[in-house]
Amino acid sequence: MTTAPIPTATAGVTAPLYAAGFVTAFGAHSIAAGMGAHSGDIGLSLLNLGILLAVYDLAEVVLKPVFGVLSDRIGAKPVVVAGLFAFALMSLIGPWGADPLMLGLARVGQGAAASAFSPASSAMVARLAGRNAGTYFGRYGSWKSLGYVGGPLIGAALIFLGGFALLFATLGILAAATAVWAMVALPRLDPLPRPRYTLLDLARQVTHRSFLVPTLVLAAATGALGTAIGFLPALATGHGLDPVAAVAAVSLLALASAATQPWIGRLRDRGRIQDGPGMTAGLLLTSAGIACVALLPGPVTIFGAAAAIGVGIGTATPLGFAHLAATTPPERLGRTMGSAELGRELGDAGGPLLVGAVATASALPLGLGVLAAAVAATSLLGIGSVGRGTPSPELPAER
Numbered sequence: 001m002t003t004a005p006i007p008t009a010t011a012g013v014t015a016p017l018y019a020a021g022f023v024t025a026f027g028a029h030s031i032a033a034g035m036g037a038h039s040g041d042i043g044l045s046l047l048n049l050g051i052l053l054a055v056y057d058l059a060e061v062v063l064k065p066v067f068g069v070l071s072d073r074i075g076a077k078p079v080v081v082a083g084l085f086a087f088a089l090m091s092l093i094g095p096w097g098a099d100p101l102m103l104g105l106a107r108v109g110q111g112a113a114a115s116a117f118s119p120a121s122s123a124m125v126a127r128l129a130g131r132n133a134g135t136y137f138g139r140y141g142s143w144k145s146l147g148y149v150g151g152p153l154i155g156a157a158l159i160f161l162g163g164f165a166l167l168f169a170t171l172g173i174l175a176a177a178t179a180v181w182a183m184v185a186l187p188r189l190d191p192l193p194r195p196r197y198t199l200l201d202l203a204r205q206v207t208h209r210s211f212l213v214p215t216l217v218l219a220a221a222t223g224a225l226g227t228a229i230g231f232l233p234a235l236a237t238g239h240g241l242d243p244v245a246a247v248a249a250v251s252l253l254a255l256a257s258a259a260t261q262p263w264i265g266r267l268r269d270r271g272r273i274q275d276g277p278g279m280t281a282g283l284l285l286t287s288a289g290i291a292c293v294a295l296l297p298g299p300v301t302i303f304g305a306a307a308a309i310g311v312g313i314g315t316a317t318p319l320g321f322a323h324l325a326a327t328t329p330p331e332r333l334g335r336t337m338g339s340a341e342l343g344r345e346l347g348d349a350g351g352p353l354l355v356g357a358v359a360t361a362s363a364l365p366l367g368l369g370v371l372a373a374a375v376a377a378t379s380l381l382g383i384g385s386v387g388r389g390t391p392s393p394e395l396p397a398e399r
């Protein structure tokens with residue numbers, strides 16, 4: 001079986017994938033922040049708020065590996081385009097966004113749609129990037145970071161102007177426009193012949209260091225990000241800063257991450273940074289930022305910690321994805337990226353849960369300290385153990 005050559009990863013080809021990354025981050029965080037800020041206005045109890053916040057991530061945890069495998073079978077482009085159109089379709093529920101039940105249905109539907117186009121986009125970036133995976137994943141991650149920071153801010157403005165209906169309408173238009181753009185601009189990358197794997201083969205692949213280490217690094221980085229977005233504003237307001245300054249601290253974190261990722265990706269592709277030591281350094285910087293704000297909370301340290309955490313996450317994340325791309329056979333990039341995204345979602349949920357549980361039993365600084373220790377421990381996995389070209393185990397195809 002012959003396949004068409006991979007097109008050059010020009011800006012026109014990769015830009016729709018960056019836009020898809022922005023859509024998933026912007027959509028998730030704009031609605032989540034809006035629900036938290038207006039939970040009383042739409043009659044949400046704390047329990048119902050927690051459920052509505054969780055269902056989006058739950059849909060992603062269940063479905064990302066499934067859609068990753070599907071993108072390997074039929075090609076990434078159809079999954080990206082269909083997922084974006086589905087996201088736009090689920091956003092039509094917006095006019096009923098003030099009803100908790102309809103809001104929940106929209107969250108589940110958007111989470112399921114994002115589960116399709118998110119890992120498929122990552123797999124397509126990996127195939128198009130080739131040996132320059134660091135550069136392109138740095139740019140991809142940068143746009144997702146802009147979605148994280150822009151989501152709550154733009155979402156709050158849209159809700160103020162027109163309620164949840166306007167926010168959902170904006171998301172629907174954005175997703176539909178990105179879907180049309182992807183349909184027109186993205187090349188169709190034919191699926192590649194795939195070996196058949198037994199369950200034992202799959203177990204060997206997901207426990208191999210070339211997959212396990214970067215996935216744990218991505219989970220730790222995402223857990224730190226989710227915790228910082230949730231708890232830094234609480235610390236800021238608790239130490240005399242107004243809500244605007246509290247949001248500014250989170251914005252600084254996201255902007256630092258967005259600015260760092262493309263730079264780190266380019267350094268990696270030029271051979272200036274190795275994957276293992278780079279991931280270790282990124283997580284250690286992230287851990288140091290969390291520990292600093294846990295030990296010495298205050299206005300200065302909160303902003304300093306936000307910058308350090310952002311740079312640390314911006315260092316570890318593109319290196320983790322680039323390493324996965326470099327060590328995964330092209331025919332199973334979708335499955336690998338879907339499984340890695342699953343690890344990120346578990347980290348995103350686990351970090352805040354860990355801090356919240358410890359803080360409930362003792363105090364918030366101790367909870368942050370425990371997370372800092374966990375992130376530091378994860379960083380040690382990369383020391384001297386992960387290079388740039390250690391492949392995951394492959395087995396001969398069964399014809």
